[in-house]
Amino acid sequence: MHSRTRPAGLLGTLLLLGALLLAAGTPPAAAKAPPGPVAGPGTNHATDDPFTSDRTSWWRQDRFGMFIHFGAYSNLEGEYTRPDGTVCRNAEWIKRECRIPDDAYEKQAATFNPADFDAQAIVKAAKDAGQRYIVITSKHHDGYAMWPTKQNSWNLRDHSSFDPHRDILAELKKASDAAGIKLGFYYSIWDWHDPDFADPATFPRYKKRMYGQLKELVQNYDPALLWFDGEWDADNPTNAWSRRDGADLQAYLHDLNPDLIVNNRVGKREVADGDFGTPEQEIPAEPVDGQLWESCMTLNDHWGFAKYDTHWKSPATVVRNLLDVVSRGGNYLLNVGPDKRGRIPRPSVDRLRETGRWLGSHGQGDAVHGAGHTGLVADPAWGAVSRRGNDLYASVTSWPEAGRPLHLTAKSPFTITSAQVAGSSQKVRVTPAGDGFDLTPSGAATGPLASVIRLAIRPPAAAPAGTGKGLTAQSWANDSFTGPPAVTGVDATVNKSYRFDGSPDPKIPADHFSTRWTGSIEPRFDETYTLSTVSDDTVRVWLDGKPVIDSSTPHGPKVDKGTVTLKAGHRHSLRIDYTEVTGEAHMKLLWSSPSQSQQIVPQRQLYAR
Ligand code: H79
Numbered sequence: 001m002h003s004r005t006r007p008a009g010l011l012g013t014l015l016l017l018g019a020l021l022l023a024a025g026t027p028p029a030a031a032k033a034p035p036g037p038v039a040g041p042g043t044n045h046a047t048d049d050p051f052t053s054d055r056t057s058w059w060r061q062d063r064f065g066m067f068i069h070f071g072a073y074s075n076l077e078g079e080y081t082r083p084d085g086t087v088c089r090n091a092e093w094i095k096r097e098c099r100i101p102d103d104a105y106e107k108q109a110a111t112f113n114p115a116d117f118d119a120q121a122i123v124k125a126a127k128d129a130g131q132r133y134i135v136i137t138s139k140h141h142d143g144y145a146m147w148p149t150k151q152n153s154w155n156l157r158d159h160s161s162f163d164p165h166r167d168i169l170a171e172l173k174k175a176s177d178a179a180g181i182k183l184g185f186y187y188s189i190w191d192w193h194d195p196d197f198a199d200p201a202t203f204p205r206y207k208k209r210m211y212g213q214l215k216e217l218v219q220n221y222d223p224a225l226l227w228f229d230g231e232w233d234a235d236n237p238t239n240a241w242s243r244r245d246g247a248d249l250q251a252y253l254h255d256l257n258p259d260l261i262v263n264n265r266v267g268k269r270e271v272a273d274g275d276f277g278t279p280e281q282e283i284p285a286e287p288v289d290g291q292l293w294e295s296c297m298t299l300n301d302h303w304g305f306a307k308y309d310t311h312w313k314s315p316a317t318v319v320r321n322l323l324d325v326v327s328r329g330g331n332y333l334l335n336v337g338p339d340k341r342g343r344i345p346r347p348s349v350d351r352l353r354e355t356g357r358w359l360g361s362h363g364q365g366d367a368v369h370g371a372g373h374t375g376l377v378a379d380p381a382w383g384a385v386s387r388r389g390n391d392l393y394a395s396v397t398s399w400p401e402a403g404r405p406l407h408l409t410a411k412s413p414f415t416i417t418s419a420q421v422a423g424s425s426q427k428v429r430v431t432p433a434g435d436g437f438d439l440t441p442s443g444a445a446t447g448p449l450a451s452v453i454r455l456a457i458r459p460p461a462a463a464p465a466g467t468g469k470g471l472t473a474q475s476w477a478n479d480s481f482t483g484p485p486a487v488t489g490v491d492a493t494v495n496k497s498y499r500f501d502g503s504p505d506p507k508i509p510a511d512h513f514s515t516r517w518t519g520s521i522e523p524r525f526d527e528t529y530t531l532s533t534v535s536d537d538t539v540r541v542w543l544d545g546k547p548v549i550d551s552s553t554p555h556g557p558k559v560d561k562g563t564v565t566l567k568a569g570h571r572h573s574l575r576i577d578y579t580e581v582t583g584e585a586h587m588k589l590l591w592s593s594p595s596q597s598q599q600i601v602p603q604r605q606l607y608a609r
Contacts, residue, residue, distance in 0.1 A: 038255065042506035045251060046497035046588070047258065049600035050275045050292050055259050058182060059225070059276075060292065061370045062132035063326050064359075066352075067186075067296055067335035068122070069137050069303040070168075072109040072144040072160075075340045078306030091304035091337065095142050095192060096236075102193075106159070109144060113161040117342025119171035123179045125336075125344055129352035130359035130368070133182035135227045135333060136172060138217055140186070140304075143193030149216055151209040154193055168342070173221050182224040184261070185217050190230025190239050198237030207245070211252060218256045226253065228265040228274075243268050243584060247499040250274065264291070271534050272497060272557035272586040276331075283321060287329040287373050287598060290534045290559040290590060294331035297321065299348050305337040312347045315354035316397070319449045320384075322355070322368060323395045327384035329373030329597065354449075362423030364452045367393035375594040376459070377436065378409035383450065392455040399445035405431075405438035406453075412527050412594035415458040422452040430455075460595050462524045463569035468607040471519040471574070475504040479512045479537075479579040491517065492603040494576065494589035502585070514579040515587070519608045520571035521601060527568075527593040532561045534588040535578060541589075542575045554581050566593075571607055 050056045073092045080088045080098045088098035095105050126134055139145045145155035147169040157164050169185070176183040194209065196202035217223060231241050246267030253260055267273030276292035283295050299318070300309045313321075318334065325332040336348045359365035367386050374387030383396040385408070400406055419428035419439060426443030445451040470492040474485035487505045494517055496504075503510050521543070523529060533539045533549055536557045541549040548562035566572060578587045592598040 039251065039501050041503040041509055043502035044496050045499050045502055046495045049495060051599040056261055056275060056292065059261050059331065063331050063368050064131045064322060065133040065135060065331060065333045066126040066131040067135050067333045069335055069337045071137055071140045071146060072112055072142055074305045074338060075108055075112040077340055078302065078308060089308060091302035091306040092140050109159055111161050112340065114340065114342030115162065117168050119168065119175035122172065122344060123175040123181055125349055125352050126181060127179050129356040130365055133184060134176060135184040135186055135225065138169060138185040138187050141188045141190050141192055141230050143191040145213065149213050151212045169221055184225030184227055185223045186227040186229060187214065188230035189228055189241050190234060192237060200240050203240045214253065215256060225261040227263045231265045231268060244500055246273060270557040271559055272536065283324050284328060289532055289561065294333050295325050296333040296335065298335045299351055303335055303337055305339045305345065312351065315351050316449045318351055318355050319358050320397050323384040323450060326368050326371055327373060327379065327386045358449050362446065364422055367395050367452050373597055375592060376410060376412055376414055378411060380408060382406050390457055390459055392457055394439065394453040394455060395450045396453060397450045399451055403440065405440040407433065408437045408439060410436035412460050414460055416455050417458055418456040420454050421446060422454055428453055460525055460527065462595065466522045466604040468522065468604050470603050470608060471517040471606050472608045473515055473517050475508055475513060475515045477508045477513055479514050479581050481514050481516060481577065490608050493600050493606065494587060495600045496587040498580065498585035500584055511580065511582045517576040519574060519606060521574045522571045522605045522607065523566035523568055525568050525593055525595045527566065527595060529564050529566050529591050529593040530561050531564060532559055532590040534559055534586055536584050536586040537581045538579045539587065540577045544572050557584065557586050
């Protein structure tokens with residue numbers, strides 16, 4: 001079960017105390033009772049709702065980040081010349097894909113000297129691009145650490161030709177802090193270099209070093225985010241990382257720093273793993289169910305520097321991707337791969353600058369920063385629409401011919417009170433048309449990338465926030481709701497990550513239990529809602545006595561959805577039957593509607609009866 005390998009230490013305790021004080025905003029006396037056990041029956045590892053918590057707030061607002069792939073592979077710049085003179089091309093996977101022998105790879109790494117790494121220049125490039133956070137590879141699959149780790153000598157200080165007094169992660173942290181940019185670290189679980197990785201018998205030794213490295217990173221550089229990778233089943237070397245390992249690591253990191261944001265590859269990319277999903281080199285067609293998300297993407301066709309790769313995305317593509325992502329409620333993490341001297345390639349800098357120029361013009365950045373998905377309109381073919389407060393930003397990538405309208409499909413009735421093209425004095429005619437509106441601009445596009453029409457709206461009427469205290473929760477120490485419940489109480493929300501070791505109550509073991517929530521749910525809008533559950537092992541939901549979700553075949557972490565029409569300010573009766581058989585356990589209840597972005601159904605909208 002969950003081992004207590006959690007040296008929280010003084011710093012951890014102080015961080016935790018600080019976080020409690022900050023989170024509560026009240027003196028300790030008024031704060032909650034001391035935290036209960038951190039593992040075992042009675043533990044719920046879900047500490048907040050990532051969709052709404054203060055912890056994730058910066059990340060949800062920032063929307064646009066810089067990914068940096070930089071490591072010992074960068075020294076080869078994408079090309080390996082074999083002893084027979086033939087050349088093999090790749091980038092960060094070059095060691096494996098070009099089958100470079102260990103000694104040859106180590107030999108080239110010994111010459112790695114990124115003397116031109118200029119943290120201030122990199123941070124400036126990000127900032128000028130409108131990127132608000134940076135995620136840099138601290139260790140990729142080749143296992144080479146980019147900071148002076150004490151766990152081994154396979155790192156930039158001890159195995160390179162670089163100035164041993166420099167620490168590029170520390171430099172980047174300092175420059176990022178000075179610029180108000182958040183810094184995160186990519187960390188590969190899969191490790192091609194550590195001799196203990198491949199053999200399941202020695203894997204625990206590797207894990208210990210990995211925990212040691214992560215503790216160094218968290219305590220010495222205070223990253224805002226950790227971005228794991230290489231969690232998948234793999235051969236050569238065999239990857240023994242399990243879901244249980246992921247759950248343990250997440251709990252460990254939470255103890256080190258409760259404010260950390262962690263991606264889903266800490267586990268096995270299930271919907272209940274970490275804080276956000278990580279579509280790679282793709283943009284989902286709509287908001288992702290049940291989790292925050294971030295698309296990571298290259299600017300050319302490689303993550304690491306590849307001197308032969310000139311297949312650069314155009315600035316128009318970058319801007320359009322960013323707008324698509326934001327309109328679907330995601331973040332965009334756009335990659336650069338510095339060369340062996342540590343310099344971001346000129347074509348990357350140029351594209352970043354163009355993107356930043358667009359975001360910085362005419363207030364167009366408002367369509368991105370602090371903006372997000374709106375369910376009020378359908379995704380248009382001519383561009384993307386995001387919402388920020390009571391403004392919709394219609395970003396037009398295919399500007400219409402003179403006199404032709406842009407059609408906007410409304411999914412809930414709202415009024416457009418004004419329409420203006422950012423950076424232009426032209427009139428935009430707004431007329432009700434069919435299932436929504438026609439927007440007819442009178443002039444030309446404001447530029448070649450995208451033109452933004454800012455629509456001030458009067459949104460659908462909202463009922464006042466509710467006054468609920470949560471749902472009645474009855475839990476049984478069996479998985480069939482049999483006999484009298486072992487415990488009865490009120491749960492503020494349905495947001496449970498019992499994972500492998502937790503349960504609803506210390507009296508209830510981690511396997512074979514069930515919970516029934518009853519009471520009512522009060523929406524704030526007269527709209528069609530999607531109720532979603534994230535469950536493991538089974539769930540059934542009834543609204544107003546009618547079944548909405550029936551997912552009663554035991555399963556791993558999974559999203560189920562049901563559509564219901566709700567009445568604002570009305571309390572609809574709700575019942576949820578949830579069971580945990582064996583293994584991992586999760587149960588969350590979320591909702592969304594045209595006016596309500598996806599979130600865990602909040603306490604004040606839930607009533608115990
Ligand atoms: O760090 C970047 C990639 O190195 C890593 N994730 C991003 C963020 C990544 N690992 N795996 N993949 C991406 C997808 C796997 C692609 C593969 Fe292949 C196809 C592995 C082997 C064949 C690409 C092509 C890598 C080597 C050859």
